[in-house]
Amino acid sequence: MHDRSILLVEDNPDDEALTRRALAKNNIQNEIILARDGAEALDWLFGTGPHTGRPAVPELVLLDLKLPKVDGLEVLRRIRANPNTRLLPVVILTSSREERDVVTGYGLGANSYIRKPVDFGQFVEAVRQLGLYWLVLNEPPPHPDAA
Amino acid sequence: MRMGLSLERRIQVGFGIAVAIIVAVGTAALRSTEATVSSAHWVAHTLQVRAELEATFADLIEAETGVRGYVITGDTTYLGPYQSARRTLSSRLAGLRGLTSDNPAQQRRLDSLETLVATRLERFQWTIDTRRTGGLAAAGRAMIGGRGKELIQQVHEVVTGMEDDEERLLAQRSATLQARARVARLAAWSGALLAIILAVVAGALITRELAGRRRAERTLGETQRRFQQMLASSTAVIYANAVSGATFSPTWVSENVTRITGYGPDEPLQPTWWLDNLHPDDRARVLAEMPALFAHAQLATEYRFRGKDGAYHWVHDEARLLRDAAGKPTEVVGSWVDITDRRRAEVSLRASEERLRLLVGSVRDYAIYMLDPEGHVRSWNVGARQIKGYTESEILGQHFSRFYTPEDVAAEKPAAALRAAVASGRFEEENWRLRKDGSRFWADVVITAVRDDRGALVGFAKVTRDLTERKRAEQALRASEEQLRQYATQLEAANKELEAFSYSVSHDLRAPLRSLDGFSQALLEDYHDRLDDTGRDFLQRVRAASQRMGTLIDDLLSLSRVTRGGLQVTEVNLSALATALAAELQRSDPQRDVRFAIAPDLVARGDPGLMRIVLQNLLGNAWKFTGKRSPARVEVGSMAHDGGRAFFVQDDGAGFDMAHAAKLFGAFQRLHASDEFPGSGIGLATVQRIIHRHGGQVWAEGTPGRGATFYFTL
Numbered sequence: 001m002h003d004r005s006i007l008l009v010e011d012n013p014d015d016e017a018l019t020r021r022a023l024a025k026n027n028i029q030n031e032i033i034l035a036r037d038g039a040e041a042l043d044w045l046f047g048t049g050p051h052t053g054r055p056a057v058p059e060l061v062l063l064d065l066k067l068p069k070v071d072g073l074e075v076l077r078r079i080r081a082n083p084n085t086r087l088l089p090v091v092i093l094t095s096s097r098e099e100r101d102v103v104t105g106y107g108l109g110a111n112s113y114i115r116k117p118v119d120f121g122q123f124v125e126a127v128r129q130l131g132l133y134w135l136v137l138n139e140p141p142p143h144p145d146a147a
Numbered sequence: 148m149r150m151g152l153s154l155e156r157r158i159q160v161g162f163g164i165a166v167a168i169i170v171a172v173g174t175a176a177l178r179s180t181e182a183t184v185s186s187a188h189w190v191a192h193t194l195q196v197r198a199e200l201e202a203t204f205a206d207l208i209e210a211e212t213g214v215r216g217y218v219i220t221g222d223t224t225y226l227g228p229y230q231s232a233r234r235t236l237s238s239r240l241a242g243l244r245g246l247t248s249d250n251p252a253q254q255r256r257l258d259s260l261e262t263l264v265a266t267r268l269e270r271f272q273w274t275i276d277t278r279r280t281g282g283l284a285a286a287g288r289a290m291i292g293g294r295g296k297e298l299i300q301q302v303h304e305v306v307t308g309m310e311d312d313e314e315r316l317l318a319q320r321s322a323t324l325q326a327r328a329r330v331a332r333l334a335a336w337s338g339a340l341l342a343i344i345l346a347v348v349a350g351a352l353i354t355r356e357l358a359g360r361r362r363a364e365r366t367l368g369e370t371q372r373r374f375q376q377m378l379a380s381s382t383a384v385i386y387a388n389a390v391s392g393a394t395f396s397p398t399w400v401s402e403n404v405t406r407i408t409g410y411g412p413d414e415p416l417q418p419t420w421w422l423d424n425l426h427p428d429d430r431a432r433v434l435a436e437m438p439a440l441f442a443h444a445q446l447a448t449e450y451r452f453r454g455k456d457g458a459y460h461w462v463h464d465e466a467r468l469l470r471d472a473a474g475k476p477t478e479v480v481g482s483w484v485d486i487t488d489r490r491r492a493e494v495s496l497r498a499s500e501e502r503l504r505l506l507v508g509s510v511r512d513y514a515i516y517m518l519d520p521e522g523h524v525r526s527w528n529v530g531a532r533q534i535k536g537y538t539e540s541e542i543l544g545q546h547f548s549r550f551y552t553p554e555d556v557a558a559e560k561p562a563a564a565l566r567a568a569v570a571s572g573r574f575e576e577e578n579w580r581l582r583k584d585g586s587r588f589w590a591d592v593v594i595t596a597v598r599d600d601r602g603a604l605v606g607f608a609k610v611t612r613d614l615t616e617r618k619r620a621e622q623a624l625r626a627s628e629e630q631l632r633q634y635a636t637q638l639e640a641a642n643k644e645l646e647a648f649s650y651s652v653s654h655d656l657r658a659p660l661r662s663l664d665g666f667s668q669a670l671l672e673d674y675h676d677r678l679d680d681t682g683r684d685f686l687q688r689v690r691a692a693s694q695r696m697g698t699l700i701d702d703l704l705s706l707s708r709v710t711r712g713g714l715q716v717t718e719v720n721l722s723a724l725a726t727a728l729a730a731e732l733q734r735s736d737p738q739r740d741v742r743f744a745i746a747p748d749l750v751a752r753g754d755p756g757l758m759r760i761v762l763q764n765l766l767g768n769a770w771k772f773t774g775k776r777s778p779a780r781v782e783v784g785s786m787a788h789d790g791g792r793a794f795f796v797q798d799d800g801a802g803f804d805m806a807h808a809a810k811l812f813g814a815f816q817r818l819h820a821s822d823e824f825p826g827s828g829i830g831l832a833t834v835q836r837i838i839h840r841h842g843g844q845v846w847a848e849g850t851p852g853r854g855a856t857f858y859f860t861l
Contacts, residue, residue: 014662019503020671066654096653097701099708118657118697119690120665 006135007058009041009075010093018120019062019093022127025067035060038070040048042078045085060134063110065094065101073104078126080109087141089110089134155741163343166197172338177330183822185322193313194626196253197248200306203260204230207267207302211295215273218278218286229271236264250316260305267298315525379403384483386415390468390476394439397421398478405566407485409455412774426451441476444468449486461490478736514611520604522547522565534590534613536583547609550580552587568607579612589618638772644713649707653803656700665691702829705760709837714754716841721749725762725783740777746784749794751861756836762828765796765857772800772855791860799854803847832858 008022010016020032033056035041041063042048047055054067061079065072072092079085090107091112114130117123210232216225240261247253278286301621319755378385378401386404388395400415414420425433429450438447445467451459466481506516507528527539535542535550540552548561555578568574573595580590591612599605667686668680673772678686722745729743751758766781773779782797803811812835813828834857839844841861849855 012658014665015658018661018665018669021665094654095657096650097704098650098653116657116661118660118664119694120661120668122667123661 004135005033005056005058007033007041007044007061009038009063009067009072010035011064015064017117018123019127019132022120022124023041023131025124026128028127028131028135032057037068038072038075040069041075045079045088046082055084059140060091061088061090062128063090064144065092065096065105069102073101073108076105076108076110089138089140091130091140108114158349158356161345161349161352161562165342165349168338168341168345172334172342173329175334175338179327182324182327184321188245189320190317192246193317196243196311199239199243199246200309203236203243204306206236206239207264208300209270210271211299213311215290218283218290221283222276226275229275233268236268245308249535250312253312255308256305260302260309263298263302263305267302268297270295270298283851314557373511375402379406380405382484384408386481386483388479390479391572395421395479408452408460424453424454426453426456440466440468440479444470447672448489451719460485462485462486512607512612513614518547518565518594518609520606520771521764521782522561522607525606531611533582534582535589535613539582550578550611552581555579564594565607568596569604572596578610588615590614590815591724595860607791645707646711649704653704657697660693660700664690666854667693694744697801699829700834706829706833706836707759708759709833711839715756716752716754719739719753719758721751721758721762721783722747724759725749725766725796726761728766729781730763732766739770739774739779740774741779741781744780744782744784746782749783751794753861754837757840759835761834761859762796764834768787768830768857769796769798769800770854773798774800788858788860793858793860795856795858797856802851802853802855804851805849808847808849812845 004026008016008019010019016034023030023032033044035044039049041061043051044056045058045109047053051080057101063072063075072094076090076092079088089111090109091110091114092101092110093114094101095116095118096114111134112130113124115124156679187615207229209228212224213228213232217223217229243257243260244254247257258290267547273288274289277289281289282577381401381403384404384407385401385758386397387399389398396418397416397420400412402413404410408415412418422430428550433448433450436448436611445465447465449461449463452462463484463486464481465483466479468476469480471477509529510530510532511533513528514534515528516531523544524542528539531542532538537545546561548556551561564574573593575591575593577589577591580586580592582588583715591614593610595608595610596604597606597608621673667690671683671686673684697841725745726743733739733741748814762783767780767785770812773781776799783795784797785792785794787793811833834844838859838861843859843861845857845859847855847857
C-alpha cells in the first residue's frame with residue numbers, strides 16, 4: 001500500500017524548510033516524512049529502531065548525500081539491496097555536482113540526480129518538475145507486499 | 148736364423164759340407180781308379196814277366212834244338228835259332244831285370260837265371276865249336292856229357308818260381324783292388340746321395356730365399372712407390388747434396404720440386420741453381436748461417452726463393468749434415484717447405500697486433516694493461532696513465548696490488564681477484580682504487596685470464612674504468628630521487644587534502660548560499676508589504692551576491708577538477724564540438740545575431756571532456772564580448788605555427804589592450820568591469836591549465852574595440 005508520502009532525508013534544517021516551501025509552492029500536498037540522518041531513514045523504510053513493525057512505504061525518497069551517521073550513498077545501497085525497497089524511486093537531491101558522487105549514485109541505482117541550485121527560483125522550478133514527474137506522471141512500481 | 152745362424156751362413160755351411168763331401172768322394176774315386184789302373188798295370192806286368200820268362204825258356208829250347216840239328220847235320224843253317232837266341236836272350240833278361248827291379252826276390256832269382264842262361268849258352272858255343280873242330284862224335288859226347296838236361300831243369304825251376312811269385316803278387320793285388328773298388332763305390336754312392344740331399348735342401352732354401360726376396364722386393368717396391376707418391380704429394384721437397392769440403396753439389400731432389408717451384412726435375416741438380424735463385428737480400432744472411440750447419444750438424448733457416456715463374460716464395464729449409472765413420476762431412480740432406488702463406492699470415496697478424504696495440508695505446512677513457520701471471524704490470528696505455536697517474540716507466544714491473552686500498556690489500560683482495568679470474572676466466576668488480584697521488588677513485592675493474600694455445604696461463608688483461616663521476620652522479624640522482632619521492636608524497640597528501648577540500652566546498656559552501664538566497668526570496672514574498680523599496684532592493688542584492696558566490700564556487704571547482712584525474716587522450720573533432728557549442732549558445736539567446744565561421748576537419752589529439760571545456764570557455768568569451776556588436780562574427784580555425792598547427796578562436800568584440808595580455812590567464816583576473824561583461828575571471832585560467840596539461844601553449848592577441856584572438860596548440 002502506498003501512503004503517497006515523501007521521505008525527505010535532510011540534515012540541514014534550512015534546506016528542509018526551503019524544500020518544504022518549494023514543495024508547498026508547487027502545491028505538492030503529499031505527507032512529508034523527515035529523516036535527519038541516514039540511520040533514521042533506514043529505520044523508517046525497514047521498520048526498525050523506533051519504527052519497529054511500522055515501516056513507511058513512501059512514494060518517493062528525496063535523498064541528500066552528506067549525512068550524519070550513515071551517508072546518503074550507503075542508504076541508497078541498502079535500499080537497493082532490500083527486496084522490499086528494491087524498486088522504490090530515489091531522487092538524489094544534494095549540493096554537490098562532484099563527478100564521483102554522480103557516477104556512484106547512478107551506479108547504485110538512483111532514479112535521478114538533482115543538484116540544489118543556489119537560486120531559490122531555480123530550486124522551486126526544479127522541485128516543480130520533480131514533483132510533476134515522480135508524483136503525477138510516473139506510474140510507481142507495485143509494492144512487493146501488495147496483496 | 149732360429150738357430151742363431153743367418154741364412155747366408157747356413158748356405159755357406161751347407162755348401163762347405165757339400166764341397167767337402169765331393170772332394171772326399173772324388174779323392175776316394177781317384178784313388179780307387181789309380182789303384183785299378185795300378186792293378187791293371189800289375190796284371191799286365193805279371194803277364195809280361197810270364198811271357199818274357201816263357202819266351203826266354205822257349206828261346207833256350209829252340210837254341211838247343213838248333214844246336215842239336217847242327218851237331219847232327221853239321222849244317223850251319225841249323226844254328227839260326229841259336230844265333231837269334233843269343234841276341235834276344237840278353238835283351239829279354241835285361242827287360243826282366245827292369246820289370247822286376249822293384250822285387251828283390253825276383254832279382255835274386257833273375258841273377259841265378261842269368262847265370263844259368265849264360266852257362267847254357269857257353270855250353271852251346273862249346274858244343275858248336277866242338278862239332279866244328281871235333282866232328283860229330285865229339286860233339287855228341289860234348290852234348291851228352293854237357294849236363295844239358297840238368298841245366299834246363301834248373302832254368303825251368305827258376306822260371307816257374309818267378310812265375311809263381313808273379314801270380315801270387317797278382318792275386319794279392321787283385322784282392323786289394325777289389326776291396327778298394329768296393330770302398331770307392333760305397334763312397335761314390337753315399338757321396339752322390341748326400342750331394343743330392345744337400346742339393347735338394349740348398350735348392351729349397353734358395354727357392355724360399357728367392358721367394359722371400361721377391362716378396363721383399365715387391366713390398367719394397369710398394370713402399371717405394373708409396374714413398375714416391377707421398378713425396379710427390381707432400382708440400383715438403385726433400386733433397387740431398389754431396390759435400391766436399393765446403394762445397395755442395397746437389398745429387399737428388401724429390402719430384403714434387405716441379406710442382407712446388409715450377410722447375411724441371413733436372414734443373415735443381417745444376418750446381419748453382421740454389422744460389423742463383425736465392426733472394427739477393429737473403430743470400431748473405433743464409434750463407435753466413437752455413438758454418439752453423441757444420442758446427443751443429445743441422446740448420447733450420449728461412450729465405451726467399453725465386454720460382455720458375457720469377458716470383459719469390461718464402462721457404463723454410465731444414466738441413467742435416469751426415470758424416471762418415473771418420474767424421475768427415477759427406478752429405479747434406481734436408482727438406483724444404485713453401486711457407487709464403489704462413490709468412491703472409493704472420494705479417495698480417497703482426498700488422499693487426501700493431502693496430503690493436505695502437506688502438507689500446509690510444510684509448511684514454513679506459514686503463515688497459517697486462518699483468519704477468521704473478522700480477523706484475525707488463526704493459527700500460529694512455530688511459531691507464533690518465534686514470535692512475537703513473538707513467539709507463541714508473542709502473543712496469545710493479546705489482547698491481549698497489550692500485551688497491553690498504554684495507555683491500557690487507558684483506559688479500561688482489562690475490563683473490565687473480566684467483567677468481569683464473570678459476571672462471573673473468574673477474575669483475577666495482578670498488579675503490581688508489582691513484583698515484585693517493586686519492587681514491589671508484590673503479591669498474593675487469594680482469595681476464597689470458598691463456599696460450601695450450602691453455603697455459605700467460606697473464607691477465609685488465610680493463611679499468613674511472614666511474615667516480617658516475618658514482619657521484621648516481622649518489623646525487625639517488626638523493627634527488629629521494630627528494631622527489633618526498634615531494635610526490637607531500638604532493639599526493641596535498642592533492643588528497645585539496646580533493647577533500649573541494650568535495651567539502653562543493654557540498655557545504657553552497658548550502659549557506661542557498662539559505663541566503665532562499666530565505667531572502669521568502670522575505671520578499673511573504674513580507675513584501677512590510678518592506679519598502681530600499682529594503683526590497685537590499686534583499687535583491689543579498690540574493691544576487693549569493694548567486695554570484697555560487698557561480699564562483701562552481702567555476703573554482705571546475706578549475707580544480709581539470710587539474711585532477713587522468714588524461715584520456717584520443718582524436719577529437721574540434722569542428723564538430725565547436726559547431727555543437729555555437730548552436731547551444733545561439734539557443735540560449737536567440738535574439739543575438741552572431742555569425743560563426745568554423746573551419747571543417749579541425750582534428751586534435753586530447754582529452755575530449757577537457758577540450759569541450761576549452762572551447763566552451765573560448766566560444767563563451769567570444770559570445771560574451773561581442774555582446775554589444777550586431778552582427779558579430781566569431782571564427783574558429785587553424786594555422787601553421789612553429790612546425791605544427793595552432794588552433795584559434797577569433798571575435799570582433801570588445802578586444803583588450805595587449806599591455807594587460809599577461810594578466811589574461813590568471814585566476815580571478817578580469818579586464819572588464821563585471822557590470823559591463825559578467826564573469827568570474829576563472830575561465831581563461833581553466834583553459835590555460837588544460838592546454839598546459841596537454842603540453843601545449845595558449846596565447847592571445849587583441850586590440851581594444853577591434854576584437855581578440857585566442858590561440859592554442861596541443
